[in-house]
Amino acid sequence: MKQFLHILSYPFSVVFYFFFGLILLLFDPIQRLCLRVFGYKAHKVSVDTFNGLLNLSLLIVGTTIRFKFSEKLPKNKPVIIISNHQSLWDIPPIIWFLRRLHPKFISKKELGKGIPTISYNLKYGGSVLIDRKDPLQATAEIAKVARYISEHKRSVVIFPEGTRSRTGAPKKFYRKGLQTLFENAPDAYVLPVSINNSWKLQRFGMFPIPMFTRLQFLVHPALKVADFNSEELINKVEAQIKEQIILVDETV
Secondary structure: OHHHHHHHHHHHHHHHHHHHHHHHHHHHHHHHHHHHHHOHHHHHHHHHHHHHHHHHHHHHHOOEEEEEEOOOOOOOOOEEEEEOOOOHHHHHHHHHHOHHHOEEEEEEHHHHOOOOOHHHHHHHOOOEEEOOOOHHHHHHHHHHHHHHHHHHOOEEEEOOOOOOOOOOOOOOOOOHHHHHHHHHOOOOEEEEEEEEOHHHHHEEEEOOOOOOOEEEEEEOOOEEHHHOOHHHHHHHHHHHHHHOOOOOOOOO
16 A cells, blocks of 8 residues: 555656646745735735645645644734744645744745745745854844844744754754844743654655645644743743654554
8 A cells, every 4th residue: 555655646746746836936926016015914915825825735645734722822922933843844834824923934044045935935024044054143133033023023933953854753952043032032922833744745855745644733832931041941842842743653
């Protein structure tokens, strides 16, 4: 059965990438028009719609997404979304299912050019691009986005493992970026998120995409930054996230 599904994944992946590329190319001019002519709100609608369609496109390869909330999200508060990182497919569900929080991203600078729709949004949609070889620049940009979410009551997503886990196994959290966010957004809430199984979509690289993967996102209860010291909060969030990561391979 596994061999059959692997063979089947090749033609279905071709169909998926056709629609994936079409969505990328279609929304690049749409979001540019939305931002330049109609402003932030219209641009956000275009970004949300784009990511919603990316999530739907995964149905072509049988992927399902379960996004579970432990409690209601904070309202009209800056939020720091902290998550483990397994693949690029962590991102569209976060943007869509947490769209009420206006999530922005801390991304490596290489993503800021060359990718239709995605690069433009990262450069002009409120996210920041960091040079991982330049700690001073990275820290300044992280502080900048922390102040941004405090001012506008929006959210920022950070993957403190730094790079994705290719097997789903959790990696250690780097603390400097988290500490910078806490220091510059002391009024924020932290929203821990545990992600499972998205690594399976890239277990063969970008092609083919395995069939019938079940993505799972668990949003933990929010924690107020001001209620903890920095180290205590990081330890608590890291433990919560990693406790809910499933290491058993459930791929059929």
